[in-house]
Amino acid sequence: MSLASRRGIATLIVLYASLMLVGLAAGPAAAGPLDPPAGYAKAFTCSACHGFGGNSKGDTVPILAAMPPPYLIKALKDYAAGKRPSTEMEPYAKMAIHLGAEDVAAYFAAQKREPWAGRVDAAAAARGKTAAAACAACHGVDGRGDIARGIPDLRGQPPGYLENQMRLFKADQRSPGDEALKAPKAMMQTVPDATLADLAAYFASQR
Amino acid sequence: MSAVAALTRRRLLTGAAGTAGLTALGGCAASTKGDFAPKSGRRVVVIGGGWAGATAARYVRLHDPGIEVMLVEPSRQFVSCPFSNLVLSGVRTLDSLTFDYAGLRRGGVRLVHETAGAIDPAARRVRLGEGYLEYDRLIVAPGVDFQWEQVEGLAAAQDRVLHAWKAGPQTARLARQLHTMQDGGVFVLTIPPVAYRCPPGPYERVCQVAWYLKTQKPRAKLIVLDANPNIVSKTALFRAAWQAYPNIDYRPGNKVVKVDAGAREVTTEVGERVRYDVVNLIPPQRAGAIAVQADLVGADKRWCEVNHVTYESVKHPGVHVIGDATGGLPVPKSGNVANAMGKICASAVAHLLGGRTPPVMPPGNTCYSWVSDREAIAVVNVYKIEGGKVVQIEQKLTRGQSAAVARNSLGWAQSIWGDVLG
Numbered sequence: 362m363s364l365a366s367r368r369g370i371a372t373l374i375v376l377y378a379s380l381m382l383v384g385l386a387a388g389p390a391a392a393g394p395l396d397p398p399a400g401y402a403k404a405f406t407c408s409a410c411h412g413f414g415g416n417s418k419g420d421t422v423p424i425l426a427a428m429p430p431p432y433l434i435k436a437l438k439d440y441a442a443g444k445r446p447s448t449e450m451e452p453y454a455k456m457a458i459h460l461g462a463e464d465v466a467a468y469f470a471a472q473k474r475e476p477w478a479g480r481v482d483a484a485a486a487a488r489g490k491t492a493a494a495a496c497a498a499c500h501g502v503d504g505r506g507d508i509a510r511g512i513p514d515l516r517g518q519p520p521g522y523l524e525n526q527m528r529l530f531k532a533d534q535r536s537p538g539d540e541a542l543k544a545p546k547a548m549m550q551t552v553p554d555a556t557l558a559d560l561a562a563y564f565a566s567q568r
Numbered sequence: 569m570s571a572v573a574a575l576t577r578r579r580l581l582t583g584a585a586g587t588a589g590l591t592a593l594g595g596c597a598a599s600t601k602g603d604f605a606p607k608s609g610r611r612v613v614v615i616g617g618g619w620a621g622a623t624a625a626r627y628v629r630l631h632d633p634g635i636e637v638m639l640v641e642p643s644r645q646f647v648s649c650p651f652s653n654l655v656l657s658g659v660r661t662l663d664s665l666t667f668d669y670a671g672l673r674r675g676g677v678r679l680v681h682e683t684a685g686a687i688d689p690a691a692r693r694v695r696l697g698e699g700y701l702e703y704d705r706l707i708v709a710p711g712v713d714f715q716w717e718q719v720e721g722l723a724a725a726q727d728r729v730l731h732a733w734k735a736g737p738q739t740a741r742l743a744r745q746l747h748t749m750q751d752g753g754v755f756v757l758t759i760p761p762v763a764y765r766c767p768p769g770p771y772e773r774v775c776q777v778a779w780y781l782k783t784q785k786p787r788a789k790l791i792v793l794d795a796n797p798n799i800v801s802k803t804a805l806f807r808a809a810w811q812a813y814p815n816i817d818y819r820p821g822n823k824v825v826k827v828d829a830g831a832r833e834v835t836t837e838v839g840e841r842v843r844y845d846v847v848n849l850i851p852p853q854r855a856g857a858i859a860v861q862a863d864l865v866g867a868d869k870r871w872c873e874v875n876h877v878t879y880e881s882v883k884h885p886g887v888h889v890i891g892d893a894t895g896g897l898p899v900p901k902s903g904n905v906a907n908a909m910g911k912i913c914a915s916a917v918a919h920l921l922g923g924r925t926p927p928v929m930p931p932g933n934t935c936y937s938w939v940s941d942r943e944a945i946a947v948v949n950v951y952k953i954e955g956g957k958v959v960q961i962e963q964k965l966t967r968g969q970s971a972a973v974a975r976n977s978l979g980w981a982q983s984i985w986g987d988v989l990g
Contacts, residue, residue: 395631395915402927405911409904409934409984418986419979448966449934449948449976455962456932456950479982521975 400468403460407469410449414472420479420521427474429508430466437462444536445529476517481566482558489563492556495548504564511541516567523561527552600682600697610635610921613694613703615684615858617641617669619649619903620891621709623910623988624917625677628707631918633676638701640694642683643736644668646989649766650903650936651981652735656743657776659941665735671990687862689884705917707879708864708872709891709910710856712765712901718825718852725829729849733765745846746777751785753845756834758824760852761795763871765892765901768801768947770794770850772937775806777848778813779940790816791842793834795823801900802937802947802965809939809969824849855893864889871895876958878916878926879909888913897931897958899951904934907988928953936977944974 395401404415407425411417415425425433439445440454457465493504500506504515515523529535531549536542552560614625617639625639646667654660669679686695687708693700714731716723732742746755755777759770774792781788790813798820799806810816826835827849834849835841854860854870864872864881872889873896874881879888890909892901899905908931916926933949946966951958966973 395627402915402929405915405929406908406932408911408987409907409932410980412983413987417979417983419982421976421979422983448946448964448973452948452950452962452964453932456930456952459952459961460930519979521979525972 400461400464400466400471403457404465404468406456407453407465415469416472416475417519417522418479420519421525423518423522424474424477425469426472428466428469428513430463430470432508432511432513433466433469434462435511437465439536439539444539446534474517476568477519477565479519481520482562483566485559485562486566487563489556489559489561492552492560493563495552496560499545500564503567505567515564518565520558520561520565523564524557527557527560528554531557600699602699603702604696604699605638605680605701607636607702607704610704611702612637612705612707612917612921613701614639614707614709615641615687615694616709616711616856616891617643617646617672617679618709618711618891618906619988620711620906620910620913621707622646622669622672623907624707624709624890624914626672626675626988626990627911627914628918629676631914632922635918635921636678637676638678638680638703639669639672640680640682640684640696640701641669642681644681647735647739648903648981648985649733649735649769651938652732652739653769653773653776654938655735655739656732656746656773657780657941658743658747659776659938662735662740667985667989669989671986675990684858687858687884687887689862689887692886703886704921705886705888707888707890707913707917708859708862708881708893709889709906710858710893712853712892713856713860714851715854716851718760719849720826720835721829722827722849722851725827728829729827729847731850732848733769733850733853742846742848746780747784749785749788749846752787753785754789754791754843755781755846755848756791756793756842756844757848758834758850759792759794759796759800760850761823762800763895763901764850764853767900767902768806768935768937771799771801771806772939773848774816774818775809775813775937775939778810778816781815782813786815788815791844792816792818793822793824793836793842794818794820797821801935802945805945805965805969806937806939809943809945812940855889855895859889859893862887864893866895868895876953876956877912877928878920879913880916888917898960899931899949899958900933900935902933902935904984905931907984908932910988930958934980936973936980938974938977939969942971942974943969944971944977945969946973946977 410422411425417424437454440450499512506512506514530546612628614621625637628637648665655662682696730738730742732738778790823837824834833841866873872893874889879890881887890913891906912929919926930951930953936944936946938944949963950961
């Protein structure tokens with residue numbers, strides 16, 4: 362047997378031994394990706410609409426992956442109280458609060474965000490970039506927001522969801538009476554309806 | 569067995585095997601003799617690749633990639649029942665609802681395109697053709713089968729009297745029957761007594777057929793013979809939607825007990841005969857055949873009673889039942905609930921095989937119905953688990969029908985198809 366092949370066999374043995382060790386260390390009850398972090402068992406039902414790990418594939422459904430917990434918890438409370446009117450979300454928000462909103466939010470905060478990969482109208486996004494100058498003071502030029510001030514990251518959210526929310530802001534149907542939302546609502550009232558889809562396309566296309 | 573044969577066999581069965589290998593596994597009777605895929609580690613076998621079974625198979629692997637998962641499903645394609653009523657009206661194509669199982673394979677699920685013949689819970693084996701598979705835990709998701717014998721003449725007329733209640737070839741055939749019916753014709757749709765798959769489904773179908781007839785065959789009529797005393801689900805919303813369709817003749821409390829395909833006539837329980845040009849007879853239902861054969865059904869001989877936390881059968885330890893085949897839970901037989909049960913059961917099975925206590929996970933239900941070519945309604949149900957049983961917390965309906973709800977339903981579909989199939 363040549364030295365080269367002996368070395369080859371030795372390498373294989375070492376490899377095999379390491380694999381065995383890894384196998385033993387992992388043990389028979391090896392935890393899958395759904396075990397850590399806490400909260401999966403309370404958040405699992407959300408994936409029907411919000412996608413696995415909160416990475417929605419649906420145009421009208423927001424991506425929850427990597428969402429900061431204070432933002433999501435406020436959203437759940439507003440939905441449950443009917444302040445953000447939604448047939449779908451009011452019952453599910455109540456369920457999430459019943460199970461533990463903090464755990465649900467912690468689960469989504471720990472997920473890696475996959476930005477919207479569906480179709481975005483490029484011409485609309487280009488028009489939206491110009492119109493988005495009005496949003497930049499709070500959301501930043503690309504829409505990244507400032508979560509310390511409660512301003513959400515709009516980048517890569519599904520365009521249908523973004524457009525719906527802008528309509529709700531404009532009509533004061535999202536959390537009416539919420540002081541923090543007075544300024545963006547006043548700003549949205551200056552935006553023509555025809556521009557909403559352009560803005561949505563722009564922010565959906567940002568990374 | 570020779571080493572070469574063993575290697576070949578192993579190759580055929582590996583999750584990484586190409587289409588050729590899977591074809592051999594699914595199609596060749598010789599490959600299903602004896603223990604044709606000997607078990608080396610922990611293994612979960614899933615019977616049925618619908619909404620519940622496909623979800624469960626995918627999620628067991630997500631919980632623990634160390635568990636081998638084999639999904640036994642005769643069909644190579646997944647056709648979504650939700651939205652299939654829209655194929656009848658021509659609003660959607662069947663192609664747009666048809667998916668493959670490539671996502672599950674990518675997730676390490678091994679597909680066996682065979683029909684499970686029997687279950688031996690004592691030996692922990694599933695029989696396939698002349699062979700068998702061993703399992704540590706079995707998940708049975710057989711959906712529903714039809715009680716042909718409940719309607720006289722139906723079994724013999726299956727080729728002409730269509731149910732289209734399992735999306736696929738029958739959906740396309742019923743659409744053709746509807747589209748080729750003459751203007752002025754009578755379309756009869758019959759609804760079975762509860763419980764059946766998809767409570768609002770027949771009423772959504774009524775909307776789609778009525779919308780199609782109103783726009784394409786304005787002199788035609790739709791007679792609905794409902795075995796139930798009233799619209800089973802989203803009652804007020806459907807009633808309101810039907811205001812737009814004067815071509816609907818809705819007759820509650822009319823259970824169909826006989827069909828005569830030659831005379832083109834159905835007969836109700838009270839002996840009334842109704843003539844049709846096209847009939848869509850949705851038969852009474854029970855759990856899929858394998859669940860009945862394996863003695864998983866309860867005293868009603870129709871549905872399977874399960875533990876509300878683990879979905880383990882109350883009759884056979886080690887065997888879990890999910891999806892439409894279950895009974896005794898306060899949940900509808902819907903795609904969304906099947907998906908939830910798949911995730912809950914996968915978690916329970918992974919925990920049990922790892923020697924851990926399964927977490928308590930209540931299901932949820934979101935259900936959309938299209939009432940025209942562009943508007944929809946919805947109902948949402950959420951649940952908790954109390955004293956080990958699933959209990960409803962709340963039900964909420966849309967205030968009316970709208971295009972916005974229809975758009976939401978498309979968002980739901982895109983996400984949940986991905987959640988089921990990967």
